[in-house]
Amino acid sequence: MSTLDPNIVKVYEPIIDVRVIDLADEKDITHAIFEFSQDGIDWILIDEDYNPSFEGIQFNGDYGNGSTNALGGTGWNAIWEPSALDEGYYFLRATLFDQMFQQGTTEIMMHYDPTPPFLNLDQQPTVNEGILGPLSGIVNFNSTTIDEDPASFQLDYINASRPIINQEGLGDANQENVGTPNTQGTPQTDDDQNNFCGPTSVANALWRLGQKDPALLSSPQGGQYNNATEMAEQLGNDTKTDPVNGTASNNLTDGIRKYLKDRNLDGNYTVKPHIPKVGDRGPWWSDVGNALRQGEAVILLKVKPGSDGLVGTGDDVGHYETGKDAQPYPGGGGEVSVRDPRGPTDKSGKVKVVPKNNGFEGIWFDEDGDGEEDEGEVWYLLAFWEISPNNIYTWNLQRVEYTHLGEDSDPSDGFSIPVETQQIHDGFYLLRGRMIDATGNVGMNRTCVYINNYSPNPVTLETPILEEVTADSITLHWTQNQDEDFNSYQIFISEIEGILGDKIETITDWTTTSFNVTNLESDTIYYITVRVEDYSGLVTDSDQVQAPATIIPESSSLTILLLLIIITSMILIYKKKYA
Incomplete structure (x- = not known):
C-alpha cells in the first residue's frame, strides 16, 4: 500500500516486523528498544531486542557448495501486533544502545489502517x-x-505485449568479481563458491535506473561508480553478505534501503519486498511479470529443494537474479527472463509448466535445449523485490x-x-x-x-522464385506479422487449388519469415498457404500460391542443349557426306 504523501509510512497488517538499520555500522551495539506513540510525548514499549544474530532459515543445500543464502535476516527487530489500535497516525521510535551506554534514536510517522483500500x-x-x-x-x-x-x-x-517488455541497460556485473569466495574446507582453487549473487543482482538492477538518475551511482569516495561491479561491492557491505552463508532476505531489504538512505534517495524510491513468512507460500511468477511490465527494478530469490524434496526448508539452495523480461501466455503461464549474475548471462524460463512445491511456483530453464526437464533446470520462486520511483521527480526520470x-x-x-x-x-x-x-x-x-476483438492480419506469401525451387523442395518467403498477440505461423500444402490441405509446419517465432519445404513429389503442382494464428485461436490465411515442384536445374538444361546441338551437327554432317 502507498500514500499520496510519500513521507508517511503505511501500516495495515495485523502483525508486522519492525526493524532498525544501524547506518553507521557500529560494532558495539548492545540492544535496541522499539516504542510507539500517538502524540509523540507518551511512548509505549513494543519490545526490546538483545540478539542481532540470524533469525530464519539458513539454506545449506548442496552440502554448502551451492549459492546458499537465507530466508530471514540479522539485525535489530521486534514483532509488533498493532491490530488493537484504531485507524490513525502514530509515531514509531527505535533506540540503539552501545557498550558505553550511549544511545541513538530515530522516529518516523506512520498511518495505521486496519481496513486498507485494497x-x-x-x-x-x-x-x-x-x-x-x-x-x-x-x-x-x-x-x-x-x-x-x-x-x-x-x-x-x-x-x-512482446515488443514492449524488455528491460535494457541492466548492469553486467559478474558475481565472481564481487566479494570474497567461500574457501571453507577447500583450497583456493577455481571451484571455490562465490555467494555474492544477492548484491550483484541488486547492482545490475539499479544500474539501469542509474542511467537516468546518476545520483544512484554516487560513490562514498566521491564521483560515481564506473560500473555495476563497483556498486555491487558496496551493496555487499550494505546487505551484510557473508562469503559462506550468502545474503539473507531481510538483510537484502535493509541493505537496499541503506544504500538509498546513504545517498539521500530513500524519499525518491520505495523498496517493496515480497517475502513469505516462514510456513507461508511465496509470491507468484505473474507478480514478478507485472512488476517488470510496470518498469520496476526487480530482484528475485529462487531456490531448488534439497534431499527432502520440499521448497522452503533448510537443505534448499538459493540464488538471486535480476528480473529482465516477461511474456504472458493466455490461459496462464508464459515466460520470465532473468539476468543471472553468474556470467552474467540472460536466460528465459517457462512458468506454470511444473507443479507447485509446498505452495511455491516453479520455473523451468531448458538450459540444454532438449525440451525435457532435466535435473537442476527447475527452480522455485521464494521471494522478490521491487524498487519503484515514488515521487514526481523520479516518476519523470x-x-x-x-x-x-x-x-x-x-x-x-x-x-x-x-x-x-x-x-x-x-x-x-x-x-x-x-x-x-x-x-x-x-x-x-x-x-x-x-x-482480442479481431482476427490477425494476414501475411503476404511470395511466389517462389526459380532459383529456390528444386526437384523435391521449395523455399517459401512471406512478410512478417506485426500483431501484438501473434501466436504462430502455420504452413499448409495441397495438390488441389482452393483446398487448404495438410499442415506441415508450425512456427512460433514471429521474426521467422521463410521455410524450406522438402520431400516433395516430382512433376507435381502444389498450392501453399501461410496461416497466422493469434493467442485466442483466431486465424487468417494468406492468398494461396501455386508452385511447381519440379524444375530442371540449370546445369541439366545446359547438358541437354549441348546434346541436341551435337546430335543436330551429326545429322547435318551425315546428310552432307551421303547426299
Whole structure:
C-alpha cells in the first residue's frame, strides 16, 4: 500500500516486523528498544531486542557448495501486533544502545489502517493464473474493497505485449568479481563458491535506473561508480553478505534501503519486498511479470529443494537474479527472463509448466535445449523485490506511460468502470486498478489482460522464385506479422487449388519469415498457404500460391542443349557426306 504523501509510512497488517538499520555500522551495539506513540510525548514499549544474530532459515543445500543464502535476516527487530489500535497516525521510535551506554534514536510517522483500500477486480471472464481474457467488446471492471472510507476507483493500463517488455541497460556485473569466495574446507582453487549473487543482482538492477538518475551511482569516495561491479561491492557491505552463508532476505531489504538512505534517495524510491513468512507460500511468477511490465527494478530469490524434496526448508539452495523480461501466455503461464549474475548471462524460463512445491511456483530453464526437464533446470520462486520511483521527480526520470481508462468517484452504488476494448489494439496489457480512500491511502491491484476483438492480419506469401525451387523442395518467403498477440505461423500444402490441405509446419517465432519445404513429389503442382494464428485461436490465411515442384536445374538444361546441338551437327554432317 502507498500514500499520496510519500513521507508517511503505511501500516495495515495485523502483525508486522519492525526493524532498525544501524547506518553507521557500529560494532558495539548492545540492544535496541522499539516504542510507539500517538502524540509523540507518551511512548509505549513494543519490545526490546538483545540478539542481532540470524533469525530464519539458513539454506545449506548442496552440502554448502551451492549459492546458499537465507530466508530471514540479522539485525535489530521486534514483532509488533498493532491490530488493537484504531485507524490513525502514530509515531514509531527505535533506540540503539552501545557498550558505553550511549544511545541513538530515530522516529518516523506512520498511518495505521486496519481496513486498507485494497481492491479486488471483479469481472468476467475471471483472471486465470494471472492472465485476464481474452476480452472483447465492452467490459465492466467492478471493484470491491474492505476499506471503510473509499473515495475513488481509478483504472489505467500500459502495453505489455512482446515488443514492449524488455528491460535494457541492466548492469553486467559478474558475481565472481564481487566479494570474497567461500574457501571453507577447500583450497583456493577455481571451484571455490562465490555467494555474492544477492548484491550483484541488486547492482545490475539499479544500474539501469542509474542511467537516468546518476545520483544512484554516487560513490562514498566521491564521483560515481564506473560500473555495476563497483556498486555491487558496496551493496555487499550494505546487505551484510557473508562469503559462506550468502545474503539473507531481510538483510537484502535493509541493505537496499541503506544504500538509498546513504545517498539521500530513500524519499525518491520505495523498496517493496515480497517475502513469505516462514510456513507461508511465496509470491507468484505473474507478480514478478507485472512488476517488470510496470518498469520496476526487480530482484528475485529462487531456490531448488534439497534431499527432502520440499521448497522452503533448510537443505534448499538459493540464488538471486535480476528480473529482465516477461511474456504472458493466455490461459496462464508464459515466460520470465532473468539476468543471472553468474556470467552474467540472460536466460528465459517457462512458468506454470511444473507443479507447485509446498505452495511455491516453479520455473523451468531448458538450459540444454532438449525440451525435457532435466535435473537442476527447475527452480522455485521464494521471494522478490521491487524498487519503484515514488515521487514526481523520479516518476519523470523513470517514466512509464499509463493510459487512463476511467474513474468512479461515487461509492454509493459500488465502483464500476466500463471499458470499450475495441478502442484498444489487440494484445496484452498491464491493467492497474487503484483505490484511494478519504485519508489519501492508495491500494493497488494489477493484472495482465489480453484484449482480442479481431482476427490477425494476414501475411503476404511470395511466389517462389526459380532459383529456390528444386526437384523435391521449395523455399517459401512471406512478410512478417506485426500483431501484438501473434501466436504462430502455420504452413499448409495441397495438390488441389482452393483446398487448404495438410499442415506441415508450425512456427512460433514471429521474426521467422521463410521455410524450406522438402520431400516433395516430382512433376507435381502444389498450392501453399501461410496461416497466422493469434493467442485466442483466431486465424487468417494468406492468398494461396501455386508452385511447381519440379524444375530442371540449370546445369541439366545446359547438358541437354549441348546434346541436341551435337546430335543436330551429326545429322547435318551425315546428310552432307551421303547426299
